[in-house]
Amino acid sequence: MLTNPEALAGVRFDAAHFPNGHTPALAIASNAAEVAWVLQSHSTVLPIGSQSSLTGGATPRGEVVLALRDLRGITRIAPDRWRVGAGVTLAELQAHLVQHDAFYPPVPAYAGAQIGGAVSTNAAGPATFKYGATRGWVEGLTVVLADGSVLDLERNQCRAHPDGYFELTSSSGARRIPVPAYHLPAVAKVSAGYSAAPEMDLIDLFIGAEGTLGVITEVTIRTVGPAPRSSLSFALCRSEEQALALTATLRLESQLAWKGAGNSPDISAIEYLDAASLEILRAEGLAEAVGIHLPEPVGGALIIQREAAAPGLEPRAAARLAALLADTQLGGALLVAEPRDLLTERRILDLRAGVPLAVNARVGRAQREIDADITKVAADMIVPFEHLGEMLHLFREEFDRLGLEHAIWGHISDGNLHPNALPRTRAEADAGQTAIVRLGRIVTAMGGSPLAEHGVGRNPTKQALLRQLYGAAGVEQMRSVKAALDPAGRLSPGVIFPAV
Ligand SMILES: Cc1cc2nc3c(=O)[nH]c(=O)nc-3n(C[C@H](O)[C@H](O)[C@H](O)COP(=O)(O)OP(=O)(O)OC[C@H]3O[C@@H](n4cnc5c(N)ncnc54)[C@H](O)[C@@H]3O)c2cc1C
Structure with a gap:
């Protein structure tokens, strides 16, 4: 546990540069037992990987920061299966795999991200077009729950009951976890709160949950090869x-x-x-x-x-x-x-x-x-490819109507682009955020997702997009999942949806 100002200053921000990041302490865990101890001994905890989050999901707001970077180790357990410590970066993983003629395809554009962070955001990236997003490459997880109990999950081992719940027994007793009833958009990338599907796999609940349901300490990945x-x-x-x-x-x-x-x-x-x-x-x-x-x-x-x-x-x-x-x-x-x-x-x-x-x-x-309160206006939206031209046209029409300078770039082969406005005043920034929510509604109506690969985090506009995507009832269903796994609200309060 570190509390010196230099150590704390080093973890106050993620790549979203959200203001007012603050934490009373930095815990650096090197195994699942230490993660459990941190969770059991503090009222609120925020797990972090490399803090490359673009949503503020890895920016502390008073929680103890739990760094996973010392969870190391890469072990081959089958010709195409590897156990990887959550703190291993994707660059380190790829460098290791290449020596064994193996390759892990679904990496985001930032290779300094840790595998634990990538799984927690269901990261995707440029090559999703050929290989899909992270979820399809995860075969197992070790997760420490908020009460310190440890789950070892393998894909296809635990499916939801047809009536829509998981029955989970851990060292702290039995609990029932509801499966949300909303439908995920049918596109290649969705990083929009908790996954949901009839009779879904329990492992998929933790992939993309942005650290709000448990701390991932180890991941079993599937690989192909050679690169x-x-x-x-x-x-x-x-x-x-x-x-x-x-x-x-x-x-x-x-x-x-x-x-x-x-x-x-x-x-x-x-x-x-x-x-x-x-x-x-x-x-x-x-x-x-x-x-x-x-x-x-x-x-x-x-x-x-x-x-x-x-x-x-x-x-x-x-x-x-x-x-x-x-x-x-x-x-x-x-x-x-x-x-x-x-x-x-x-x-x-x-x-x-x-x-x-x-x-x-x-x-x-x-x-x-001009004004320190000008915010970045950026989105990460995906539509079925046949709607992409229409989506681009609508983005431009809306930004032009508001007189907002803008730039659009991204993973065009997936129908996934990042529209960004460049506000020159606070009024322009506010208008841009409202425009993003409006455009999100249209993207949703096209069968797309207004939240494609970066997650939701603490970003108010992204949380509004999530509410719009699944409705207030959908967000309440996510709250019920969270309440079943983390009743005291210990893990990452305010990430994905407001704490109360
Ligand atoms: C230049 C740049 C390019 C990017 N390109 C892409 C891209 O192409 N595709 C894409 O999907 N993303 C992209 N991102 C966003 C970011 O890199 C990904 O979201 C990445 O997966 C985050 O990994 P991280 O280790 O930095 O996690 P962090 O940013 O530290 O954390 C992200 C979230 O996961 C949680 N978390 C982290 N580790 C754990 C853990 N072990 N257990 C539980 N919860 C955890 C955190 O609490 C937080 O909510 C980019 C970012 C940058 C800066």
């Missing part, structure tokens, strides 16, 4: 319409490749940066910093990750992708990182990662120079 060799193509489009049409074609081509069509490129991820994102990269000097010259004007850009085909088929798949990109603004990709060209790959990925950094820098400047 694919991938190339990255960075292509400039004439217009947003062209970017959408090209993505639709590439999605279909990939599906052919997965069925064994040798000529088709096997695409695992397509990222999109709209014209405003590119303009911001240029203005903030980030394009220049990675040595990429962006011509003006430009309609948008795609970053296409293609997995290499079998050696004999590889030239045909590469040629097919080049042909598909021939009609883009420069008659082909501006930059291609071939497999193992790590330097070019890094430049392209740094450019992509630069967009949220540049937007944060703009918002930070507005906070310093």
Whole structure:
């Protein structure tokens, strides 16, 4: 347990930069028994991974912070199964697996996240298009409940009763946990409160629960292998319409490749940066910093990750992708990182990662120079791909109507984009937050999720989106799950929904 100011200052914020983070103590646990002790000895506790949360879910508001980074260890328990300590980062995991010709695909864009954090947010990322989100790769969990009892769960071991509840017996006795009755949107990524389905697996209740139902200390993951060799193509489009049409074609081509069509490129991820994102990269000097010259004007850009085909088929798949990109603004990709060209790959990925950094820098400047209360206006929404053009049109129409400067980027191959407004005043920020909730309603009506991969956390706009998605009754059902597992409200109070 640390209480010195330097240690506490180091854990007051997550990547959402929520204000007023504060904690009386930092506990660093190195095994499940220590986690149990921390939970039994303190009235409120907030588990943290690498604090890369973009929702304030890892920002303490007076709770004891419980760091899991010392939960280490990676053990192979079957050819495609590994037991991993919650504190292992995804970069460390991947570096270990590569030595054993294994690969864990569903990593978010930030590889410094811990596996415990990724499971707790059901993280997804660029390659969800081919591989799905975290949930599909988790086979087992060790979870310490709020009262200190320890659950060892394996997938397919404990299913809900057909009448909608789990009967759970642990060292502290028997309890009944209700299964929420709402329906999750049928899209590739949903990180919107507790999972729910008829006769669901108990393990799925803890995946994506953002630490509010228990502390994950170990995870059994499934892997494939070996890691694919991938190339990255960075292509400039004439217009947003062209970017959408090209993505639709590439999605279909990939599906052919997965069925064994040798000529088709096997695409695992397509990222999109709209014209405003590119303009911001240029203005903030980030394009220049990675040595990429962006011509003006430009309609948008795609970053296409293609997995290499079998050696004999590889030239045909590469040629097919080049042909598909021939009609883009420069008659082909501006930059291609071939497999193992790590330097070019890094430049392209740094450019992509630069967009949220540049937007944060703009918002930070507005906070310093105009009004400290200006908030970031950002969302993380997904719709079935066929509705993506309509969704983009509605985002732009709404931001333009309010006179809000904006940029949109993200995982276009999943229909998952991050619309961001760049408020210059507090009134613009407030209008932007209201617009996000309004747009969330439309996304929900399209069969999408207004909360795709980042979770809900302590963000009031995201909590409003959650209420809108499942209704007040749905949030009450989540409260009942929480009350059954954590009756004293010890774990992460105020995360996902208000504490009272
Ligand atoms: C640059 C950048 C890019 C990103 N890209 C993506 C992306 O592509 N896809 C995506 O899904 N997310 C993305 N994120 C968000 C973030 O990286 C993910 O949500 C990640 O899974 C969080 O992991 P973490 O270890 O940092 O957890 P934290 O941020 O520390 O915690 C996240 C939540 O999980 C809880 N938690 C953490 N560890 C545990 C545990 N062991 N047991 C119980 N609860 C726990 C915390 O209480 C908190 O509510 C990105 C973030 C950044 C900064």
